[in-house]
Amino acid sequence: MDGSGKAATGRTETGRPGSAQAEWWRGAVLYQIYPRSFLDTNGDGIGDLEGITRRLDHVASLGVDGIWICPFFTSPMDDFGYDVADYRAVDPMFGTLEDFDRLLAAAHDRGLKVVIDMVLSHSSDRHAWFAESRRDRTSPKADWYVWADPKPDGTPPNNWLSVFGGSAWTWDPRRAQYYLHNFLTSQPDLNLHNPEVVEAVMGECRFWLERGVDGFRLDVANFYTHDRLLRDNPPRTARATDGVPERNPYGMQAHLYDKTQPETLEVLRRLRRLMDEFPGTFTVAEVSDDDSVGTCARYVAGADRLHTAYGFSLLSCPFDAGSLRGHLEAFERQPGGGWPAWAFGNHDVMRPVTRWGGPERDAAFARQLVALLGCLRGTVFLFQGEELGLPEADVPYDRLQDPYGRTFWPEFKGRDGCRTPMPWTTQAPSAGFTAPDVEPWLPVPPAHLPLSVAAQEGDPDSVLAFTRAFLRWRKGQRALTGGTIRFLDTPEPILAFVREMAGAPPLLCLFNLGRDPAVWEPAGDAALVIVAQAGAPGAVAGDARHLALPGHGFSIAVLEG
Structure with missing residues (x-):
């Protein structure tokens, strides 16, 4: 640590390594890390920041340009970190701020950029901001969240639904009002129509930029603002929102008013001005919408907006040439000339070799997915385990952790199947993720053991060997990267x-x-x-x-x- 309390990360005078290459993210490959499931170093069955640091050599060996780390902030973990109680503190289960500083320095030493997840649409109900907001209607932060009076019959203000099931409104007896939550009841929506709230979340982002991070992945960025008039959503007449399970009533509405509002662009412009103060940093928005491609294009169309964005179009479409081409060309046709980002898998969807490959999946299919993703125009995101060709795990109901999955079981088994621990060795039962006598937070499927990093090391025909060779070769192909x-x-x-x-x-x-x-x-x-x-x-x-x-x-x- 230096005298300022920030990590001594060997940065240039502009704050981060390689900042002269302001657009390093164009054509870059970022490796997504789900901290809970990467490597457990303290024996509690849950991955931690030190575990990421210890495995950075593996990440660097893939030939990627950086890492995206899912949330590690203080949280009650109702939604496993996407319910933030303190944006400036590391949750003790993951370590400390000093652990993060060491991780950041170690990544930069290996030439890896570090992008962290920022959840600005909502917070945890345990956040101090919400505690003050719900206290009464006259508190200084009374308008920091989205509150509304009931209809005359006491029912919620409108028909908006939560992605995770049920109404998007919960009654709070302290204020005798409903509050909005697009996800769990414990994830109240911040009111980003309020300039004070916008400046507050910009301050949380600035904290991490000054610490040396290279950018942000912006969780559910199109949920930042809502219709001020709280108008009802109409019934859906076209296809459902990308990535929403068929049995989820959320897909029965056309989401005209609860998200993707014009005012969101003003929040994005404010964030871009902040990012421009830190040369070489970048933003990538996550978009979940009825038209994810179109929304992504609007969010990146111009130097005053975000750097790039990705939606759920390639995370949920059929695996055929017509469907893939249709989504990819749809972005290219959008006005503004923005730069896209693409992923085939992440912590929210079934692993692609299972989703698209079915029971006939094999190493050839896994290699093809890596190559196809790497040949697309845009910034590429590779989820941990895709370099091994991991299939989706079948997590039994009694071991299920995901509240989304528990609500819609058995038609939708949730997101735990893609979140199981990273298999580092062939040693049962935990594949080197944690100590042999420790039960991991999710079980390691036996099918993952022969696909572990150790099992594929030294095998020139493995998915791991191909991923390393292909991504390194790709770096030298200017037509592919730009x-x-x-x-x-x-x-x-x-x-x-x-x-x-x-x-x-x-x-x-x-x-x-x-x-x-x-x-x-x-x-x-x-x-x-x-x-x-x-x-x-x-x-x-x-x-x-x-x-x-x-x-x-x-x-x-x-x-x-």
Whole structure:
């Protein structure tokens, strides 16, 4: 620690390593870490910040550019950290501020950026702000949360629903009013229409920027503001919100008034001004909306808005060429020329090799997903365990932790299946995540043991070896990290697109999304030259006019002519 109480992280005078590369995030790959499930170093069965620090060499070996760490702030853990009680303190189960400073310094020493999760839409009901707000209607923070009077019959002010089930309103007898919560009842919504609240959350962000973090992932950013008139949402007439389970009534409404309001853009502009005070930092918004692609594009359309954003479109769509192309092209058609971000998995959705691969999933499919994600135009997010090809875990009901899953069981089993501990070794029962005699907070499925880091180390055909080789190769391909994307008309199940950038050879990216072999033939007089990159199993036919792809095969080729 230096004399100021901040970590001595070896920063430049602008506050962080490599800050001269202000747009490092364009085309970057960030590795998402769910702290509870990464590595337990104190024997309580829950991962911690020290566990992340100890495994940074593994992360760096993948060839990623940085890490995104899910919330580690003080919290009652009703929603496992997404219910923040103190934005400036580390929850004791994860460690201390000094542990975070050591993690930050260790990551920067390895050339890794550090992005942390900021939950600005809502707080925990244990936060001091909410305690003061609910005390009475005249407290200094009375308007810091969203309060409303009941209808004359005592029912909630409108028909808004919680994502996690039931009404989005809960009665509070202290104030004799309802408060809004888009998620759990213990996650009251902050009133970001109030300028004082906006400045307060900016102060929480500034605390971490001054500590040296490189950016923020903004949880549910399109929930920041609500309709001031509290109008009812109409019934849904089109498709449901991306990522919402079919049985969830939340998907039965068109969410015109409870989120994605125009005033949110003013909050985002204020945040961007703050970020611009710290060169080299960036923001990525999470968007869950009826039109996630369109909302993402609006949030990143201009230098006064966010740097990038991702939605649930690729986290919930079918795995076929038409669907994937449709979502990707939809962003490219949006005005403003913003920069997208993409992920196939995260801590909220079923792991992609299971969601898309089904029982026939194998290492070839897992390798294809890594390559496909890495070839898209945008910033890429890889969730812990995707470099191993981990399938979804089947967590029994008696071990379920996720309140969302408990509400909608058994049609929707919740989010625990993607959150099980990272398997570091083949040692049962906890795969090196914690001590052998300690029960982890979620069980490690036996199917994960042979896919552990230790099991795949040294195997040149493993998903881990491919991920390392591919991501390192990708760094040298300017067309992939910064170029445009142009889709080609191809029959199912082939997805084909060209990545182009001035001064670099155009790359043709071909993916056979089916399980059976397929052949692709270029149109016109184009010829193909296979790029010598690791693991792409395509082969050019004798006349360089046909490309044969095995099931779940792919090739990346220089397009000539």
